[in-house]
Each structure stands twice: as C-alpha cells, then as structure tokens.
Amino acid sequence: MPFAGDAVAHYEESLQRLISHFVNTCTEFSLAISLEKTSIMSQDINTAPKITIRDHTLEMVDKFTCLSSTITSSLSLDAELILRIDIANTAMARLAKRVWDNTLLTLNTKMRVYQACVLSNLLYDSESWTLYSHQERKLNVVHMRNRRRRLSISWQDRVTNVIVLSEAGIPSMFAILTQRRLR
Structure with a gap:
C-alpha cells in the first residue's frame, strides 16, 4: 500500500x-x-x-492571471470576482463625466453603455463560471448598486429592485447569468 x-x-x-x-x-x-x-x-x-x-x-x-482571468489553486472564483468587480467599478468611474453625468444622453443610451462597458467587464468569461448563491448575490449587489446610482435612487427611497430594473430596462443579474450560461 x-x-x-x-x-x-x-x-x-x-x-x-x-x-x-x-x-x-x-x-x-x-x-x-x-x-x-x-x-x-x-x-x-x-x-x-x-x-x-x-x-x-x-x-x-497559489494563483495566476491568464487572459484576464484569475485562476487559484483552490479553484475558488472569489479572487476572479473581486478582480471583475474592481474592473467594472473602474469602468463606471471613468464614464462618470462623459456618460452618467451627461444630461444630453438618454437613459436608453446610458443603459447601452452600461451593458457594453461595465457589464461586459463584470461578467467577462462568466459562461464558464460555476457560482455559489453567495457569489451570485455579490454580483447582483454590484449590478443593483450601479443601477440605483445611475437612476439617482438611494436605498432610503425604498424602491424595490424590480422597479429599478424595469426603469433601467435591463434584466436582473440572475437572468443575465442564466442567459449567458445557456448561450
């Protein structure tokens, strides 16, 4: 033996x-x-x-980055999610003056920019992720926080996520992740 x-x-x-x-x-x-x-x-x-x-x-x-994805020896996606969230937050900040604060752009245009520049960075390579529910919730928190900020809705306004998403005209994070996996 x-x-x-x-x-x-x-x-x-x-x-x-x-x-x-x-x-x-x-x-x-x-x-x-x-x-x-x-x-x-x-x-x-x-x-x-x-x-x-x-x-x-x-x-x-213990970890390395290859093609913009972080791989760890524990196979946990936590390091990758932190990286993706940081990149998405950076994209949000860089677009603040030109897009989010621009009163000449329509809400529809701003949402398209959000999907193209922020969501694409946040969910890069998400088709191959196997997420736990707490990790999906973390992504949803980032998604909803960004939507509320862009729509000038604070948590104190007591507006539900369903209303925020319908005003923004985009699906929930859970729906987006499911759609990407099925694609």
Whole structure:
C-alpha cells in the first residue's frame, strides 16, 4: 500500500517528465520559454514539487492571471470576482463625466453603455463560471448598486429592485447569468 509521500514523489516525477517533454518540443520548433514568466500551481498537496527547466527551478504560486482571468489553486472564483468587480467599478468611474453625468444622453443610451462597458467587464468569461448563491448575490449587489446610482435612487427611497430594473430596462443579474450560461 503506497504512502502519501510516494504519491507526491510520483506526481513530481510525472510533472517533471511532462515539463521536460514540453521543453524539448518547444526547442524542436525554435520556441523560447520565458523562465521568469513560467510558474507552476498545484492542488491538494502539502509539499511543493521541485520542477526545473534546465537549471532554473520554477516558482510555485497559489494563483495566476491568464487572459484576464484569475485562476487559484483552490479553484475558488472569489479572487476572479473581486478582480471583475474592481474592473467594472473602474469602468463606471471613468464614464462618470462623459456618460452618467451627461444630461444630453438618454437613459436608453446610458443603459447601452452600461451593458457594453461595465457589464461586459463584470461578467467577462462568466459562461464558464460555476457560482455559489453567495457569489451570485455579490454580483447582483454590484449590478443593483450601479443601477440605483445611475437612476439617482438611494436605498432610503425604498424602491424595490424590480422597479429599478424595469426603469433601467435591463434584466436582473440572475437572468443575465442564466442567459449567458445557456448561450
């Protein structure tokens, strides 16, 4: 019966062999590997494997960003959601003077800009997400807060989310996520 240490050693050997094959294939096709940008990430192991390319030991990381998406060793979407929310909030702030505060633009135009510039950033790659209900609620809070601000409705006005969404002419976050998954 193998011990946990045997499994980790087997894993490390297999990973090193895979990386070596990758390096050899890259060399055959005259492709260069950036050692400074190459790192490894693993799950469910206590001891970090020592993987090398030539004489360079690869750094072990808990998360990395690839194509604007954050991937973590725990496979949690929380880091990705925080990044997406920050990007969407930045887009909202940058559009404040030109769009949101512009009295010459109609509400319909502002909602189209919101969908194109803010929602697209907030929900980038959401088709592949498997969200928990608390994560969907977090996205909905951001969505509703943005809608209320743009419509100048404070929470003290006691206007329901259904009314806010109907005035804005856009669906709820839950409907948007469902639509994106089905697409």
